[in-house]
Amino acid sequence: xxxxxxxxxxxxxxxxxxxxxxxxxxxxxxxxxxxxxxxxxxxxxxxxxxxxxxxxxxxxxxxxxxxxxxxxxxxxxxxxxxxxxxxxxxxxxxxxxxxxxxxxxxxxxxxxxxxxxxxxxxxxxxxxxxxxxxxxxxxxxxxxxxxxxxxxxxxxxxxxxxxxxxxxxxxxxxxxxxxxxxxxxxxxxxxxxxxxxxxxxxxxxxxxxxxxxxxxxxxxxxxxxxxxxxxxxxxxxxxxxxxxxxxxxxxxxxxxxxxxxxxxxxxxxxxxxxxxxxxxxxxxxxxxxxxxxxxxxxxxxxxxxxxxxxxxxxxxxxxxxxxxxxxxxxxxxxxxxxxxxxxxxxxxxxxxxxxxxxxxxxxxxxxxxxxxxxxxxxxxxxxxxxxxxxxxxxxxxxxxxxxxxxxxxxxxxxxxxxxxxxxxxxxxxxxxxx
Amino acid sequence: xxxxxxxxxxxxxxxxxxxxxxxxxxxxxxxxxxxxxxxxxxxxxxxxxxxxxxxxxxxxxxxxxxxxxxxxxxxxxxxxxxxxxxxxxxxxxxxxxxxxxxxxxxxxxxxxxxxxxxxxxxxxxxxxxxxxxxxxxxxxxxxxxxxxxxxxxxxx
Ligand code: FES
Ligand code: FES
Numbered sequence: 202x203x204x205x206x207x208x209x210x211x212x213x214x215x216x217x218x219x220x221x222x223x224x225x226x227x228x229x230x231x232x233x234x235x236x237x238x239x240x241x242x243x244x245x246x247x248x249x250x251x252x253x254x255x256x257x258x259x260x261x262x263x264x265x266x267x268x269x270x271x272x273x274x275x276x277x278x279x280x281x282x283x284x285x286x287x288x289x290x291x292x293x294x295x296x297x298x299x300x301x302x303x304x305x306x307x308x309x310x311x312x313x314x315x316x317x318x319x320x321x322x323x324x325x326x327x328x329x330x331x332x333x334x335x336x337x338x339x340x341x342x343x344x345x346x347x348x349x350x351x352x353x354x355x356x357x358x359x360x361x362x363x364x365x366x367x368x369x370x371x372x373x374x375x376x377x378x379x380x381x382x383x384x385x386x387x388x389x390x391x392x393x394x395x396x397x398x399x400x401x402x403x404x405x406x407x408x409x410x411x412x413x414x415x416x417x418x419x420x421x422x423x424x425x426x427x428x429x430x431x432x433x434x435x436x437x438x439x440x441x442x443x444x445x446x447x448x449x450x451x452x453x454x455x456x457x458x459x460x461x462x463x464x465x466x467x468x469x470x471x472x473x474x475x476x477x478x479x480x481x482x483x484x485x486x487x488x489x490x491x492x493x494x495x496x497x498x499x500x501x502x503x504x505x506x507x508x509x510x511x512x513x514x515x516x517x518x519x520x521x522x523x524x525x526x527x528x529x530x531x532x533x534x535x536x537x538x539x540x541x542x543x544x545x546x547x548x549x550x551x552x553x554x555x556x557x558x559x560x561x562x563x564x565x566x567x568x569x570x571x572x573x574x575x576x577x578x579x580x581x582x583x584x585x586x587x588x589x590x591x592x593x594x595x596x597x598x599x600x601x602x603x604x605x606x607x608x609x610x611x612x613x614x615x616x617x618x619x620x621x622x623x624x625x626x627x628x629x630x631x632x633x634x635x
Numbered sequence: 636x637x638x639x640x641x642x643x644x645x646x647x648x649x650x651x652x653x654x655x656x657x658x659x660x661x662x663x664x665x666x667x668x669x670x671x672x673x674x675x676x677x678x679x680x681x682x683x684x685x686x687x688x689x690x691x692x693x694x695x696x697x698x699x700x701x702x703x704x705x706x707x708x709x710x711x712x713x714x715x716x717x718x719x720x721x722x723x724x725x726x727x728x729x730x731x732x733x734x735x736x737x738x739x740x741x742x743x744x745x746x747x748x749x750x751x752x753x754x755x756x757x758x759x760x761x762x763x764x765x766x767x768x769x770x771x772x773x774x775x776x777x778x779x780x781x782x783x784x785x786x787x788x789x790x791x
Contacts, residue, residue: 227728234736235724237671237711241737244670399675399683399737399771449673449737450771481676 230447239447242403242419247474250405251280253464254326254477256316256333257487258308261556262342262355265304265315265335273318273332278325280471282333284316287466289435293458296365297523299358300559302433302462308337309357309521310556312487319467319475346495346518346553357521357554364519365527365552367534371606377510377545381501385582389498389574393518394491395484396563400449402488403478406464413440414469416461421451429458430465441465453562454489457524489561492529493518494570496537498578501545506588508597510545513537515571519552520559526552529560533567538606539575540616541597546606591629594620642703644669645713653700660684660695663710671711671740675769682768685741686710692748694767711740714747723747723782726790730781734772742768746782755786 233239270282285291285305292298304315316333320326341355348354349362356362378384404418414436420426420443427443430436448455460477467475479488494517501510515533519526534550565572583593598616605611623629637652640662653662660677663669663686675683677696684696687709715721723746726732733739742765749756749764756764761782762775770778784790 225729225731227731228733228736230736231728231733232717232720234733234739235711235720235727235743236715236717237669237740238717239736240670241673243674244664246668397771399681399735399769400673401675448735449675450735452771478674481678481680 233447241400241449242405242417242446243400243449243478245403245405245417245446245476247405247407247476250474250476251319251321251467251471252323252326252477253317253319253460253467253475254323254330255314255460255463255483255487256318256330256335257483258304258311258313258315258335258337260308260337260339260342261311261344262340262357263308263337264340265306265308266338267334267336268316269334270316270318272334273329276320276325276329276332278321279318279329280321280473281319281467282316282329283463283466283470287470288433288462290433293429293433294523295457295525296527299364300522300524307340310558312483312558313521314463314487317463317467319471342556344555344557346516346551346555349553349555350516350551355556357556362554363551364523364554365530365550367531367550369534369537369546369548369606371547372545374510374512374545374547378499378501380503381509382504383585384499384501385578385585386497386499387578387581389494389496389577391491391494391570391573393493393558394563395488396450396452396454396490397484398448398450398452398454401479401481401484402455402459403476404460404464405474405476406461406468407474408468408472411440412436412469413442414465415442415444416465417444417446418461419446419448419451419455420461421445421448421453421455422457426458426461430462433462434466434469452564453525453566456562457489459488486558489524489563490520490558491563492520492526492560492567492570494533494567494574496571496574498574500578500582502582502586504586506583506586506593506596508541508543508582511538511543512547513549513571515548515550517550517552517567518557518560519554520557521554522559523552524559525562525566526560529562529567531567533571535605535607536568537571537575539571539579540599541579541594542599542603543597543606548606591620591624638701640700640704642705643707645709655699655701657700658696659686659698659700659703659708662700663695669710669712673737673740675737680769681738682741682745683738685744685768687744687748690748690751692745692767709744711743714743721747722785722790723750726781726785727778729790730777730784732773732778732781738768738770738772742770742778746785749782750786756783758783761786
């Protein structure tokens with residue numbers, strides 16, 4: 202058994218762990234939740250508050266010719282309209298600074314925001330949003346990542362549609378395939394998934410003294426949002442405080458800045474608190490989704506069931522902006538070979554811009570897609586050598602001391618124990634075919 | 636044109652002026668500041684806005700406020716308080732029937748309506764009673780267990 206040495210934790214942690222592990226504990230906020238006292242983003246209010254509403258693109262790809270808020274501003278009760286021109290630094294993103302707070306020259310997906318209106322009531326804000334005149338010149342759009350990779354495809358951004366390319370090599374995959382007695386090749390596809398947290402995105406911004414700002418938001422990463430808001434609004438970080446409310450579900454969908462800079466800027470402009478809540482339609486159309494993947498698996502195996510080589514190609518539909526796409530793809534590539542001993546591995550990942558909804562973080566971060574593919578594929582490879590899928594997995598599964606294609610050496614691997622226990626619980630009989 | 640709405644909210648008489656096309660959900664949350672009733676879709680799909688109207692669960696996002704005129708409305712604030720929890724509220728805590736908790740108020744009211752009508756439901760009846768309440772976090776299992784535990788008198 203391998204023992205990891207690390208400094209002894211302070212006694213208080215020891216004590217807490219002892220008191221908690223193996224015991225039922227209720228959530229610290231359960232009492233507030235069951236009595237309706239927990240305050241979520243949608244519940245936040247402040248006196249004199251305005252409501253905000255976004256103006257969104259009906260086109261998947263178009264040039265913005267002109268935005269005219271005059272008519273909207275003439276509606277009684279409308280306090281302010283902001284567009285890209287009002288954003289001091291209109292770029293952000295974790296790995297790629299490609300995202301706009303509000304669309305400037307072009308819109309790149311249906312639902313991309315081009316302006317935001319603040320008004321005395323939600324009703325007026327909603328009406329006024331329809332009165333912001335936006336003139337578009339539609340451009341050819343691309344919705345399929347394979348098409349987007351072809352020469353001559355509509356360009357979602359300057360610099361080509363391949364936003365990122367990753368590869369992992371281990372051993373010599375060509376040699377591996379030449380040593381294989383059977384080769385199995387398959388393609389798998391996974392769809393878009395919307396997080397569909399029950400609470401929509403919601404935030405309330407309150408202007409403070411000396412140009413400071415407090416934003417209450419239903420968000421999973423308040424500190425990331427605070428630094429992004431400070432950056433795009435060109436404010437010192439010390440002037441922006443983001444407070445996470447109770448979050449009515451996130452699943453990765455509230456892992457980044459969305460409406461916070463809009464309500465923040467509107468609050469600074471009007472000197473009044475500004476609230477915004479997305480509708481369910483906006484959630485589906487304009488917030489991030491799980492990336493659809495196309496995965497091509499090719500595996501070489503010997504007749505006795507020993508895996509010798511695997512190549513994987515992953516094409517991730519990034520949507521219009523990178524967001525968490527590159528980091529999600531990196532994680533998918535790291536996991537793509539599956540929990541099996543394979544001496545020769547080659548993994549290639551492509552992140553491709555399209556005019557689809559933006560892919561972001563979602564539970565598992567790229568791993569559910571590849572997990573689905575490599576486990577289906579493992580069944581096929583087992584069938585090709587005439588072994589039952591469990592025997593095949595037990596034979597090839599990772600153990601302590603195994604090295605992953607990335608070079609990581611594993612410790613405390615429980616794959617075999619987990620499989621055995623699952624077999625017992627499921628009443629699986631050796632030799633049965635699923 | 637405003638409508639003079641009068642109804643009983645958690646046993647107390649309430650009078651307020653509303654627009655005739657306002658929903659009960661809006662009136663509760665925005666006019667009366669009772670934010671325990673949640674909003675998830677405003678289309679009758681999620682059940683987060685469930686309240687009891689004369690004892691029956693309704694999605695308050697689909698109910699025009701004037702329809703509640705003269706009637707009894709119970710929201711989560713009226714089911715129990717932190718000092719005096721309804722057995723269902725206690726059971727939801729004990730069984731871990733909540734994660735984000737956003738579905739909780741609606742779920743609890745649907746469950747309360749069921750147990751009033753049918754104190755000893757089968758598991759299937761419990762599942763049917765909460766079919767209109769979506770929970771994206773828990774997978775429902777613990778919610779069903781919590782409701783059944785209350786029906787068996789296993790929660791103080
Ligand atoms: S908000 Fe009423 S059913 Fe979803
Ligand atoms: S606990 Fe989150 S939706 Fe039910």
